[in-house]
Amino acid sequence: MNKNFKKIILVALILLILSGIIILCTIGFKKSTMYAAGTRIETYIPKGYNKQDIYDIAKDSFVNKKFSIEEVEKLNQVVVIKLQNYTQDEFNKFKTSIAEKYNIDVDKLEIYEISQPTIRISTEVMPYVLPVLLLTIFSLIYILFRNIKSENKWNILLKIIGILAIIQGVYFSLILIFRIPFEIYTMPLSLAIYIITLIIYVNYINKNTVTATK
Amino acid sequence: MKKNKIIRLTLMILICLLIILVGFVGIYMKKANAYKNILPDYTFASDLKGATVYELEVDDSNETIYYDKEGKKVDSSTVTDENKDEYTSEEKPVNAKENLTKDNYKEVAKIMKQRLKFLKTDQYRLDLDEKTGKIVLTFEYAYPDDIKSILPMEGRLQLVDSNTEDTILDYTDFKSVEASYASTDDGYTAYLHLKLNDSGLQKINEIDKYKIVPASDGTNTEESTENTEDESTENKVNKLKIMFDEDEIAEVTYDDILLTGKTLRVATASNLTSDSTIQSKLNTNTVISKLATMGKLPVVYNITAEEYVQSNIASYIQYVAIAFIIVCTLVALYFIIKFKKEGFIVTLTFGAIISLFLIIIRYAKIEISINGFVGFAILILLNTVLVKNMLMCIKDKNRTFSENVKHAYLKSIDVFAISLIVFVVFSFSAMTSISTMGLLVFWGWLVILLGNLALTVPMLAIVKK
Numbered sequence: 010m011n012k013n014f015k016k017i018i019l020v021a022l023i024l025l026i027l028s029g030i031i032i033l034c035t036i037g038f039k040k041s042t043m044y045a046a047g048t049r050i051e052t053y054i055p056k057g058y059n060k061q062d063i064y065d066i067a068k069d070s071f072v073n074k075k076f077s078i079e080e081v082e083k084l085n086q087v088v089v090i091k092l093q094n095y096t097q098d099e100f101n102k103f104k105t106s107i108a109e110k111y112n113i114d115v116d117k118l119e120i121y122e123i124s125q126p127t128i129r130i131s132t133e134v135m136p137y138v139l140p141v142l143l144l145t146i147f148s149l150i151y152i153l154f155r156n157i158k159s160e161n162k163w164n165i166l167l168k169i170i171g172i173l174a175i176i177q178g179v180y181f182s183l184i185l186i187f188r189i190p191f192e193i194y195t196m197p198l199s200l201a202i203y204i205i206t207l208i209i210y211v212n213y214i215n216k217n218t219v220t221a222t223k
Numbered sequence: 224m225k226k227n228k229i230i231r232l233t234l235m236i237l238i239c240l241l242i243i244l245v246g247f248v249g250i251y252m253k254k255a256n257a258y259k260n261i262l263p264d265y266t267f268a269s270d271l272k273g274a275t276v277y278e279l280e281v282d283d284s285n286e287t288i289y290y291d292k293e294g295k296k297v298d299s300s301t302v303t304d305e306n307k308d309e310y311t312s313e314e315k316p317v318n319a320k321e322n323l324t325k326d327n328y329k330e331v332a333k334i335m336k337q338r339l340k341f342l343k344t345d346q347y348r349l350d351l352d353e354k355t356g357k358i359v360l361t362f363e364y365a366y367p368d369d370i371k372s373i374l375p376m377e378g379r380l381q382l383v384d385s386n387t388e389d390t391i392l393d394y395t396d397f398k399s400v401e402a403s404y405a406s407t408d409d410g411y412t413a414y415l416h417l418k419l420n421d422s423g424l425q426k427i428n429e430i431d432k433y434k435i436v437p438a439s440d441g442t443n444t445e446e447s448t449e450n451t452e453d454e455s456t457e458n459k460v461n462k463l464k465i466m467f468d469e470d471e472i473a474e475v476t477y478d479d480i481l482l483t484g485k486t487l488r489v490a491t492a493s494n495l496t497s498d499s500t501i502q503s504k505l506n507t508n509t510v511i512s513k514l515a516t517m518g519k520l521p522v523v524y525n526i527t528a529e530e531y532v533q534s535n536i537a538s539y540i541q542y543v544a545i546a547f548i549i550v551c552t553l554v555a556l557y558f559i560i561k562f563k564k565e566g567f568i569v570t571l572t573f574g575a576i577i578s579l580f581l582i583i584i585r586y587a588k589i590e591i592s593i594n595g596f597v598g599f600a601i602l603i604l605l606n607t608v609l610v611k612n613m614l615m616c617i618k619d620k621n622r623t624f625s626e627n628v629k630h631a632y633l634k635s636i637d638v639f640a641i642s643l644i645v646f647v648v649f650s651f652s653a654m655t656s657i658s659t660m661g662l663l664v665f666w667g668w669l670v671i672l673l674g675n676l677a678l679t680v681p682m683l684a685i686v687k688k
Binding site: 046079080081087089123124125126127128129132136137139140143144147148151152155193194197200201204205207208209211212214215 | 270278348349350351352353355357358359528530531532533539593594596597600601604605608634635636637638640641642644645647648649652653654657
């Protein structure tokens with residue numbers, strides 16, 4: 010690959026990561042309904058309910074609003090809709106539709122609006138920090154010993170650290186820039202990318218070392 | 224010779240197909256007129272299964288406080304309909320408005336985390352709404368029942384005079400509390416040791432009528448009151464209540480407390496002989512001492528909801544499954560197109576190894592979490608690298624087949640080493656959803672290492688002969 014092209018790509022990636030850092034420091038991640046502060050609309054349906062029906066009613070009542078449905082208890086009698094903003098009319102429509110669907114008197118329908126605190130992203134991220142740090146340290150020690158005789162051993166280590174940092178930086182920057190909601194799978198996906206990058210790169214170094222030896 | 228080769232190969236293919244069938248479909252046996260899979264079910268972690276959620280909200284109710292004619296606060300339990308006129312009452316909010324601050328809410332969250340640690344619970348998530356003070360606790364795994372009673376406790380330890388209802392010592396007067404017990408001739412005695420601060424020490428030293436003198440040499444120098452006071456006077460005067468929140472833990476005489484240096488020892492129960500009573504008293508004292516040491520909650524809370532919330536990510540699992548099927552199909556196509564016969568064999572053994580792995584994790588009862596899917600991805604990569612190295616190496620005609628296999632394993636050593644580091648590091652994580660990923664990688668690592676030796680290598684050997 011042309012050296013200038015490589016440099017352009019590198020500069021572009023660094024700019025992308027810097028933009029991500031600026032967004033992180035100013036407005037932060039966009040949280041999904043699971044993590045963002047909002048309201049839980051808890052509805053008690055004595056006869057039991059069908060999740061798809063609840064989804065359809067909620068979609069029809071809270072037009073163009075993002076929401077999630079949680080099934081509470083194992084008796085299938087309590088359902089929770091989590092969403093951020095809605096009007097009283099939308100709430101009333103939801104209440105009436107549920108009452109109609111399950112033949113419950115609207116006044117007797119047990120439905121509660123409960124405010125929900127925001128969930129800090131750091132509580133999701135922190136459990137991953139120590140294992141990933143240890144994985145990196147032990148892997149670097151292993152790679153150092155494997156390439157102990159190589160003159161480029163320090164370059165190899167720096168390259169690995171750089172590649173891992175850039176790929177993770179790009180991943181989170183894309184999430185931040187394109188306002189992709191932080192979801193339950195965001196951290197596992199980041200971990201998967203991290204480990205797979207590490208394995209592929211270590212395999213690549215090994216391949217090159219073998220070819221050079223040949 | 225060729226016939227023998229075909230028979231052996233067919234047998235190996237049948238074994239692989241059998242393993243795939245068992246792993247993906249199961250073994251069905253007739254039980255009570257119905258066919259049931261005898262393989263154990265998969266175990267899922269809470270992120271795929273569900274979790275228990277507790278909601279704790281700031282107590283916004285009012286309490287009625289009664290005062291006697293002298294203006295002294297009295298225990299509300301002593302006020303009845305008959306004697307109500309003798310007291311004046313006042314309605315007060317349980318939580319004063321000035322206490323409802325962001326800092327106090329944060330302090331409550333901090334103390335609750337300490338209490339959860341004391342209850343040996345580390346698999347939880349605590350979310351605090353700093354505006355309203357609402358706390359949502361999510362327990363992903365089993366948690367002790369004590370949580371319901373211990374978390375909302377105020378943690379207010381007080382020593383109150385039984386006669387005057389004066390607070391002799393309260394939570395601001397000591398730094399920490401410890402529980403202990405000692406055996407005497409009459410049985411066991413349970414103690415609370417209050418490490419007093421300066422104000423606490425001053426208060427205790429000022430109460431000379433209670434006959435307590437600081438020990439100068441660290442031994443018991445309490446003045447004996449037995450011979451100087453008659454029994455009725457002692458009963459009337461020398462009693463104090465150990466209060467924890469609104470509960471009276473014990474009522475003791477002043478002879479039951481002893482000041483040694485800066486530590487006030489309070490005997491909360493004596494002459495205990497039954498094992499269950501000793502254990503119960505000691506448990507109570509331990510809980511009180513720990514909660515009192517962690518500090519009083521600056522805001523009173525109530526548990527307002529306790530719910531079991533089922534996982535909401537079933538739709539994601541479908542996508543993950545589809546992604547895995549696509550990746551595995553692409554890998555299989557790559558091998559079959561590039562390596563033809565040998566490619567087909569490694570694809571078949573790949574399927575058998577995955578099946579074997581699925582059977583093992585079912586028997587080993589390893590929980591599958593979202594992070595577990597990361598483990599699956601690592602294992603697919605690990606097997607792909609090993610098998611590709613194997614197929615490349617066996618092409619080398621300068622070495623024997625076994626030398627080529629050995630060479631392929633050696634070429635894959637780095638990938639195996641990194642996977643092993645993943646297992647070691649992640650298995651010891653405090654979060655179960657992360658540690659189970661480490662265990663998945665370990666079992667997969669072992670199955671890939673040995674499974675390829677048992678299935679792929681013999682089949683490739685037959686084809687290559």
